[in-house]
Amino acid sequence: MSVQEEVLEEVFSEVKKENQIVVFNDDVNTFDHVxxxxxxxCDHDPIQAEQCTLLIHYTGKCxxxxxxxxxxxxxxxxxxxxGLSAEIQ
Known part of the structure; x- marks a missing residue:
């Protein structure tokens, strides 16, 4: 691999940064609502949604x-x- 190919590969991987939705814990929304x-x-299946909700509750965000x-x-x-507390990072 040439130096030019390596540089292009590094630039491409930096440009392709994935964004993420982070949901934060609050004292308002019920587990069922979240x-x-x-x-x-987010097209979660029920188990994935429940696991994320538990992480939000116990760690403060997911x-x-x-x-x-x-x-x-x-x-x-x-x-x-x-009514959820969420942001794109």
């Missing part, structure tokens, strides 16, 4: 979806509209 919203907005910003933006908006 689980339901993760299934609706990355619930990764991917392209354009895909994550409407998903995060659904979570925010439902």
């Amino acid at each position: 689980i339901e919203m993760l299934m609706l907005a 990355t619930v979806k990764t991917g392209d910003y354009d895909d994550l933006k409407p998903r995060c908006s659904k979570l925010l509209d439902a």
Whole structure:
């Protein structure tokens, strides 16, 4: 592999940074509501949504979806509209 190929590979991997939706714990939303919203907005199956909800509760936050910003933006908006504390990082 040439030096030019190595540099191009490094640049490409830096540009391809994945974004993530992080949901934060709060004292307002119930477990059932968070689980339901993760299934609706992030296409989680029930077990994945429940596991993420437990992580949110016990650790304070959880990355619930990764991917392209354009895909994550409407998903995060659904979570925010439902009263969850979420952001794209």
